[in-house]
Amino acid sequence: MTEHLDDDALSASLDDEATPEERAHLELCPACRARAAQLRAAAMALAVPPAIDPARREAAIAAALPATRRRLPSWVLPAAAAVLVLGAMVPLLTHTTANDNSRKASSNEAFSSATTTSMAASGSAAAPRASSGAADASSEPVIDATTFPAFAQSVLRQGSSSATATGPGCEGAVRTRATVGDLRGVGRALVGGQPAEVLVFATAGDGSEAFAVAPGGCQDLLAPVMLR
């Protein structure tokens, strides 16, 4: 036999997928066996597993788990309760005498002033903002499947596309989202009781989905929601 096996047949022989005729030729042909050895070396090189980064494993799994069932970090509920308590105290404090004003100023500015950029004066109960200079948290919407379409439309009208992407592992997560869908805009909302930047991405079929960037971490908020 003067005709030699092509790479398809030689490669198949490595996987026991060659025909009996091809196997018979291979047994008798040193040139074909040499080529098969090269392909075997290639298969062995391909079989070397790339390293898996444990941190990326955790991030990928966390990002894939549905956000609606995500357990909140342990600090979220106490922090939210403290914010509510202090928020309820603000109206009472405003009725105190002028002598008290200087002592309570730092608390008031943290929860009632939209122009302040410092959260340090209010103590540890208030979670830090994702970015400075944002609107009062109480004016920010809470996103759910019902309110998200209106929120997304509002974000689109505003046309803002800047975000700070703070939070553990957020940059990589945001970058991943950006490769999947086009960033349509950025707005602010309450996520898990705290202010967060919410990135609205376009998805297939004119859908949109929200992705939150908050001090506590990043998460997909909802399954894709159709805007129209």
Add this chain to the structure above:
Amino acid sequence: MPDDLVAAAQRGDRDALDALLRAHHDRIAMLCRRMCGNDADGADATQEALIAVVRGLHRFDGRASFATWAYRVATNACLDELRRRARRPVPTLTLLTDVTTRDHADAAVASVDVDAALATVSPEFRAAVVLRDLCGLDYADIAEVLDVPIGTVRSRIARGRAAVASQLTGNPTSSPDRPTPRA
């Protein structure tokens, strides 16, 4: 993979879903890493693949093994990712200040030739040989994952191995001195 774990995940059991993702993450990550050719893109594709698995879990009907189904979802996620990158090579999001660990040159020396070789074949061909040699699927399962005939699988695997063989030998026409092979 126990069927009851899949069933529990399909019913919305978060712990079961977590376990399911953990059980399949590494093989999906390896597939995506090799398909994409670098760590950063592979991680992105892996994350999208896991998201696609979760979102498509209700469509898994048990006709194939869960692993085969997950490979199909992951392969499609990788192919989609590669197509998107081809259309949009530069990310437009200005907040992305760090493209992270795209170059792990020292750590990746062993795989540089493989990645470079695989880059010379189309993603569809790459998928076949990666599913075979890295993931260990047989030809029938690869045909199911890629939705192509087994003969096509055989040809694509051979093309991928030949590309890597050329890299390993440093010779783009690295066949031994043989007369023209049979067609």
